[in-house]
Amino acid sequence: MKTKTTYRNLGACLAGSFLFATSALGAGLNPIGSEKQFFFDDEIVETLENTRLRLNVAEKLADNPVIKADRPWEGSDTRVGFVIFDERLGKFRMRYSSGEFQSGGRNEKGEIIVLGEGDDLAKQRVTCEAWSDDGIHWEKPNLGLVEFNGSKDNNILPPEAIRGYFMEDLHETDPAKRYKGLTRKGSYSGNGMTFDLYYSPDGYDWKPYENNPIIDTGDQKGRWGPTDFAGWDPVRKTYVAYLENNYHMHSKYLHHRSIARAESPDMIHWSEPETIIRTDDLDYPDTEFYHLPTLPYEGWTIGLLWIFSTTNTTHEPHFVFSRDGIHFDRRFREPIVRRGDHGDFDSVSLYANRPVVHGDEIFIYYTGTNWRSPEQLEALGDQAGAGIGLAILPRDGFVSLEGARADYSVVTTRSFNFTGSQLHLNLRAALQQWGAEPCDVRVEILDGRHTPVSGFGFEDADPITATDLDHVVTWRGQSDVSALEGQPVRLRISFKNAKLYAFQFR
Numbered sequence: 001m002k003t004k005t006t007y008r009n010l011g012a013c014l015a016g017s018f019l020f021a022t023s024a025l026g027a028g029l030n031p032i033g034s035e036k037q038f039f040f041d042d043e044i045v046e047t048l049e050n051t052r053l054r055l056n057v058a059e060k061l062a063d064n065p066v067i068k069a070d071r072p073w074e075g076s077d078t079r080v081g082f083v084i085f086d087e088r089l090g091k092f093r094m095r096y097s098s099g100e101f102q103s104g105g106r107n108e109k110g111e112i113i114v115l116g117e118g119d120d121l122a123k124q125r126v127t128c129e130a131w132s133d134d135g136i137h138w139e140k141p142n143l144g145l146v147e148f149n150g151s152k153d154n155n156i157l158p159p160e161a162i163r164g165y166f167m168e169d170l171h172e173t174d175p176a177k178r179y180k181g182l183t184r185k186g187s188y189s190g191n192g193m194t195f196d197l198y199y200s201p202d203g204y205d206w207k208p209y210e211n212n213p214i215i216d217t218g219d220q221k222g223r224w225g226p227t228d229f230a231g232w233d234p235v236r237k238t239y240v241a242y243l244e245n246n247y248h249m250h251s252k253y254l255h256h257r258s259i260a261r262a263e264s265p266d267m268i269h270w271s272e273p274e275t276i277i278r279t280d281d282l283d284y285p286d287t288e289f290y291h292l293p294t295l296p297y298e299g300w301t302i303g304l305l306w307i308f309s310t311t312n313t314t315h316e317p318h319f320v321f322s323r324d325g326i327h328f329d330r331r332f333r334e335p336i337v338r339r340g341d342h343g344d345f346d347s348v349s350l351y352a353n354r355p356v357v358h359g360d361e362i363f364i365y366y367t368g369t370n371w372r373s374p375e376q377l378e379a380l381g382d383q384a385g386a387g388i389g390l391a392i393l394p395r396d397g398f399v400s401l402e403g404a405r406a407d408y409s410v411v412t413t414r415s416f417n418f419t420g421s422q423l424h425l426n427l428r429a430a431l432q433q434w435g436a437e438p439c440d441v442r443v444e445i446l447d448g449r450h451t452p453v454s455g456f457g458f459e460d461a462d463p464i465t466a467t468d469l470d471h472v473v474t475w476r477g478q479s480d481v482s483a484l485e486g487q488p489v490r491l492r493i494s495f496k497n498a499k500l501y502a503f504q505f506r
Contacts, residue, residue: 030416036298036504040399051409055332058391065387074098075123076385079367092132099125103378112374128155161204171232179203192217239264242292257288286311293354301325304352313372317352337391345387362393400499408494420505421482423473430497441495
């Protein structure tokens with residue numbers, strides 16, 4: 001049965017009580033220019049018929065984990081720190097740590113003692129670097145920096161080259177400060193903590209900021225919890241940090257981990273963190289938010305919100321999005337990368353890293369573990385561990401509109417004007433055998449009265465029949481739409497056996 005839904009109402013039904021930013025554009029003309037438009041955007045979609053939004057689960061590599069503990073200095077617990085594609089080197093760069101966790105008996109209260117970094121274990125935790133040409137197959141280069149068992153032929157980084165909260169700052173104009181890192185001292189719940197800022201031209205040689213520390217929590221316990229220094233926010237023109245607001249540890253009013261945001265014009269002077277994401281009535285009572293890695297993406301802030309179930313002791317990332325980096329839409333209450341099955345290395349917790357966009361793909365690296373609690377660590381013994389996995393989405397492929405099999409699905413946009421001479425559409429055709437039928441996508445351009453513009457109607461539209469992440473739409477073989485530039489128009493896209501990701505005028 002066909003259904004027609006006004007999209008703003010659909011968003012309200014799906015979203016419940018999520019935090020949402022209302023655009024000042026309202027229902028009037030939307031000047032989209034040449035910006036890419038996504039179908040999860042309430043401001044661009046007017047009605048849906050016979051279709052609905054779907055969160056696309058990222059596809060894990062069959063050969064996960066991508067980094068395996070196969071060197072003498074590596075242990076059973078290997079975790080990703082950061083991954084970037086270094087344009088100057090033409091390679092992916094990953095920093096990861098490797099060591100061990102073990103149960104060490106019980107204390108006088110009967111609590112399990114967890115042995116890890118700094119304890120007397122056979123494998124002491126080390127931080128290493130790996131390189132890759134394609135983001136999938138990784139090499140562990142001989143950096144020659146640290147001696148291990150009498151040799152420097154290894155990929156271990158020395159302590160002076162390691163900085164937590166590592167970031168590549170593409171906004172920075174000083175080459176000597178291209179990379180930024182911070183070192184934390186103290187604890188989240190003790191007598192406060194401090195952050196020291198460091199600069200580097202290459203990520204190896206670091207110089208401290210002369211007036212460290214840049215953050216001193218003093219006796220404000222919980223003001224800063226585990227933090228993602230996300231870097232430059234191109235929308236608000238400021239540096240930004242997302243953090244687990246640790247006030248929950250000390251407040252009788254807020255007993256759940258929540259997400260806060262702080263801003264800085266220069267990475268030195270930081271605002272007070274303000275809570276931006278809390279649990280709501282649609283969350284399970286044991287839901288807490290552990291972390292929020294973010295990515296500026298085509299004018300949006302995309303986030304992978306770590307959902308922590310305290311009862312089940314599991315972690316998994318949910319897709320969230322925001323226009324301003326403050327008000328996040330949480331309508332998709334399911335993981336964008338799923339935990340593995342029982343016995344898999346990532347069966348219990350999946351800690352997603354900031355996505356890396358490269359070419360036509362979005363890489364989501366993550367740390368997967370088969371334990372979270374000391375009880376699980378004790379029960380698994382030497383089978384307990386953590387590894388680094390990878391899941392991939394096509395470009396723009398976070399969310400899509402799903403086409404029906406037999407009848408056309410239809411999406412109609414709100415009125416907008418654009419700049420450009422061609423319309424580009426990102427879509428994926430369904431697989432045909434034993435399921436769907438041939439892909440058929442047709443695009444109409446409508447005027448302000450929902451009437452097809454002459455030459456751009458359904459019968460004029462050339463059918464799109466195959467997957468194309470950058471398809472130039474044509475009508476009777478012609479793609480030029482420059483005559484309509486600046487005029488109020490709408491799109492009506494009729495499609496079946498296809499997923500629609502995004503469109504853009506260029």
